[in-house]
Amino acid sequence: MYRYDEFDHTLVQERVAQFRGQVARRLSGELSEEEFKPLRLMNGLYLQLHAYMLRVAIPYGTFSARQMRTLADIARRYDKGYGHFTTRQNIQYNWPRLDRVPDLLDELAGVEMHALQTSGNCIRNVTADHYAGVAAEEIEDPRIYAELIRQWSSLHPEFSFLPRKFKIAVTGSPHDRAAVKVHDIGLQMCRDEDGAPGFAVLVGGGLGRSPFVAKKIREFLPKRHLLSYLEAILRVYNQLGRRDNKYKARIKILVHELGAEAFTELVEAEWAELKDGTVELPAGEVARIQSYFAPPPYEAFSGATLEIQNREFEVRRFEDRGFANWLRSNVAAHKAPGYAIANISLKPEGGVPGDITAEQMDLVAELAERFGFGEIRASHQQNLLMPDVKRADLYALWQALGRHGLASPNIGLVADIIACPGLDYCTLANARAIPVAQAISERFADPARQHAIGELGIKISGCINACGHHHVGQIGILGVDKKGVEFYQITLGGAADENAALGKIIGPAFGYDQVVDAVETIVDTYLEIRVDDEAFNQTLTRVGFAPFKEKLYAAH
């Protein structure tokens, strides 16, 4: 795991001290709210419906048990005993006092964390595949490059006042778990003809008011050129991106209006000037960062040991249906023999997606130390995971998680719903998202039913800004306000992986009391007409919207 060097420490501590002064000047009246607002936003501090909200960055979703304990401690001492994991691998606190935020940031700095660039028109927290470093099919660990981007983009003087916010995601695997095609820049590791690793560069993806799937502007970028190429893209955007209309200011609009070809030409021309210059990746620095992401000391099991372990494991699986269900949905294959990736669902039946209590945070920290080399990951699906667990320890881990409501066997299933905070917390929202997610997870509570349905992503946003990623849900739900009443528009057919697609609206919106029934109707219709183990979007492609529409709107 990356550890701060002296520059990182100094930078973060200086920013805390600077913000402490800014808060004091705001409280004394020396700064107006108009002057203060951009300063607090640069430090991740929003003012939401009920109180301030602080968004803490978890770069590329990787953090330690020690950091998790501090997050728990902050939840207890500065907030109301819980935190909320977001769709960008961040954690949010919903109730901090402004006058205590500087102390809170000091505590974060003590464990090498901060809230910088989690808001504002800058390059935001870089996200990555949450299986980075442990996925069997991975080309290279994308966190090395995500960390380089983090360092390059932190307080980058040229890119601190972009036309609009800017999000970069990186994946090292062909199967995209990081939704790179719906980011401003998506980096997908690939190999050239000689087998050398590099990146396919995608630009202009994004959700919100005007959703777009990113365009590939470069098939292959050698790794050493990563930062200079990113700098070229950002320069073109910084110069040509619109600043007159915030709804047209994202890079996706620029790419769309110029056309991918013309945009690419501009980037390549800019890059020709930058290439082989000062921002080329120095091999020594890459190696230094790479060393932080070296695999932990895995135990080398003999074939005979693995066989015995496997036999015991299969007995457990056979004897305990709850464990078997959890294994099926929450445990993924690991690159090291005898190890597994254990996902921790933050979507209990009727729970708030992404919420976790301070006590649960402490438990996850303890279990990570006991079973997983002290490392934890946050996924953009608002769940956690332990990337390196011995298969032989899975049963004990599952039992411990289950005692604290953290063993819901539903990763990737219908109850593993992404939902933004919606109108329960957010000033931008038009409708609530969380209670809809809760009601759906209650409706589909039976694990057997969820497993019978199979993988199915429901994503809910409380407004068109789409923090709940509804455009890329196989079933997407968008909350809207119609003359003061909450309604929910349903889209079908979205996807956030390597086959990224934007869902299409199926028909008129549903009322708050109707939307769960509508979702169930869609799911039941899918089950009726799917062939063999066809995935939801495959069925939709084969039969179209008609059967779903008929069932949903037949009575109208």
Place this chain on the structure above:
Amino acid sequence: MADKIVTANRLDDGLVVYLNGASGGGSWSERIEDARIAGDDAAADGLLAEAEGPGQEIRVVGPYLIEIALEGAEPRPVSYREAIRAKGPTVRLDLGKQADFA
């Protein structure tokens, strides 16, 4: 015109507050029941001017008018957004004003 009150978020802790007190007092309460009610446009403009008046910027952030309906003598926000602000998250009844003033 619907009755109106002024709401804002308190500067130091961010909590939702309502302009209350006797006319011209310019003080704030966490309880919507304490809010001073304007029954016409002129009174509403006066309330907002008071909320934005000297010294208020170090007490509150972003004051604005909201429509209310009276339930007995007590003001209730017309919009569900403001109803949620007045009570707290509908998904956490143990938090917010609904818990603090239960």
